[in-house]
Amino acid sequence: MPSLKTYRLRIRSVQSTQKITKAMKMVAAAKLRRAQEQAMAARPYAEAMDNLMASLGASFKGGTGPKLLAGTGSDKVHLLIVATADRGLCGAFNSSIVREARRTIRQLVADGKTVKVLAVGRKARDQLRRDFAGNIVETITDLGRPRLSFGDAERVAKRVMEMFEAGEFDVASVIFNRFKSAMTQIVTHQQLIPPPAPDADASAKPAGGAVYEFEPDEAEILTDLLPRNLTVQIFRVLLENAASFYGSQMTAMDSASRNAGEVIKKLTLQMNRSRQASITKELIEIISGAEAI
Amino acid sequence: MAKVAFRLVMPEREVLATEADMVVVPGSEGDFGVLHGHAPVISTVRPGVLEVIQNNKVDKRFIVVGGFAEVTPERCTVLADEATPFEEVTAEQLAERERQAERDITDAANDAEKAKAEKDLAVAKDLRRAQAYYASR
Numbered sequence: 001m002p003s004l005k006t007y008r009l010r011i012r013s014v015q016s017t018q019k020i021t022k023a024m025k026m027v028a029a030a031k032l033r034r035a036q037e038q039a040m041a042a043r044p045y046a047e048a049m050d051n052l053m054a055s056l057g058a059s060f061k062g063g064t065g066p067k068l069l070a071g072t073g074s075d076k077v078h079l080l081i082v083a084t085a086d087r088g089l090c091g092a093f094n095s096s097i098v099r100e101a102r103r104t105i106r107q108l109v110a111d112g113k114t115v116k117v118l119a120v121g122r123k124a125r126d127q128l129r130r131d132f133a134g135n136i137v138e139t140i141t142d143l144g145r146p147r148l149s150f151g152d153a154e155r156v157a158k159r160v161m162e163m164f165e166a167g168e169f170d171v172a173s174v175i176f177n178r179f180k181s182a183m184t185q186i187v188t189h190q191q192l193i194p195p196p197a198p199d200a201d202a203s204a205k206p207a208g209g210a211v212y213e214f215e216p217d218e219a220e221i222l223t224d225l226l227p228r229n230l231t232v233q234i235f236r237v238l239l240e241n242a243a244s245f246y247g248s249q250m251t252a253m254d255s256a257s258r259n260a261g262e263v264i265k266k267l268t269l270q271m272n273r274s275r276q277a278s279i280t281k282e283l284i285e286i287i288s289g290a291e292a293i
Numbered sequence: 294m295a296k297v298a299f300r301l302v303m304p305e306r307e308v309l310a311t312e313a314d315m316v317v318v319p320g321s322e323g324d325f326g327v328l329h330g331h332a333p334v335i336s337t338v339r340p341g342v343l344e345v346i347q348n349n350k351v352d353k354r355f356i357v358v359g360g361f362a363e364v365t366p367e368r369c370t371v372l373a374d375e376a377t378p379f380e381e382v383t384a385e386q387l388a389e390r391e392r393q394a395e396r397d398i399t400d401a402a403n404d405a406e407k408a409k410a411e412k413d414l415a416v417a418k419d420l421r422r423a424q425a426y427y428a429s430r
Contacts, residue, residue, distance in 0.1 A: 038305070041305060041306035041307065042304060042305055042306065044300065044302045044306075044310075045302040045303060045304050045306075045307070048300070048363065048372050049372060051363065052335065052363055052372070055335065056335070149305065150303075150304040150305055153304075211333065212333045212334060212335050213332060213335070214335050214336070215320055215322050215334055215335070216321060216322060216336075216337065221335060224337055225361065228361075232304065235304060
């Protein structure tokens with residue numbers, strides 16, 4: 001049976017772990033709130049952009065218009081943007097994204113497509129490198145420091161645009177965690193290029209049935225708007241991911257603290273038992289010694 | 294007089310949402326005023342000054358850079374890359390921005406960077422001109 005001292009040491013070590021996880025939970029909660037606020041603040045722009053896209057996209061139906069909208073006409077090469085975090089200690093946040101990415105890559109490869117992976121976040125690269133090292137074309141890390149900005153999204157979007165213009169892929173999609181609540185995040189696979197067609201009815205006509213005039217003309221606005229739209233979509237993905245990350249981390253750290261509490265309780269009980277046992281043993285020795293005399 | 298629902302949004306946040314009598318937007322093809330009942334238009338926005346007018350007076354001015362304006366009879370939404378209240382921008386800041394862009398042109402390592410810096414310079418020049426014009430009014 002371990003001595004009292006080993007129990008005490010182990011309890012102390014678990015206690016200090018608990019302190020750390022508790023602190024991390026608090027920090028994650030604070031950052032989660034900020035990330036949520038930021039995501040809320042970014043919503044009006046994204047909505048306005050969606051409206052614009054819907055109005056414009058409808059004028060270019062049926063495979064006309066710029067390649068960014070209509071696609072390259074082929075779907076041989078897929079670019080998969082796998083967006084995770086740079087850090088761990090956040091429950092299943094990273095691994096659930098990576099699991100979905102693995103599944104998607106295998107599926108696409110089985111369909112005879114070429115898959116290129118753009119890893120956003122250190123964890124995506126680290127976890128995918130083992131199986132798909134050849135597929136990773138680039139890694140972008142250290143986004144959102146100290147604070148996620150539109151510039152971060154521009155950095156990713158610029159890279160994607162460069163690759164698209166160089167004809168390095170036909171279809172682009174992104175895998176990330178959609179934020180539902182601090183407890184639930186939903187792994188989402190969303191297509192970026194070409195953008196999914198907007199609802200046919202909801203577009204093209206402003207209220208009143210009149211048709212938009214375009215200034216300068218549609219094509220010119222569209223060449224300006226499409227890369228911007230891509231950036232906005234990526235920005236939204238990054239914001240959702242950030243909120244999900246902190247939500248997931250908060251939950252993970254909460255249950256870690258609770259587990260630590262349980263371990264401490266169990267160890268304390270064992271320690272007390274063993275102390276009691278040794279006292280009882282000594283008493284028996286003394287009593288039996290006294291009786292022998 | 295019926296008002297137009299005006300919104301000015303940046304990627305990170307909404308800058309202003311209000312009911313205005315008129316909004317003057319610096320479109321890429323020229324400034325245009327939006328009142329209630331304006332014909333639906335989608336336009337690009339050039340770097341310049343946006344005015345919100347209430348009761349025949351200029352209520353607010355914003356320095357805006359790039360983006361789009363969507364106008365319907367009831368609404369006017371401007372999606373700008375940058376939007377700063379006019380009073381918060383000084384001529385000195387804009388001059389500094391211009392100098393920074395000039396430095397970037399000389400420091401540019403490749404064509405893409407140079408093209409970007411040249412674009413920045415053009416934006417900075419436009420902004421300075423617009424700022425000087427409106428400041429004197």
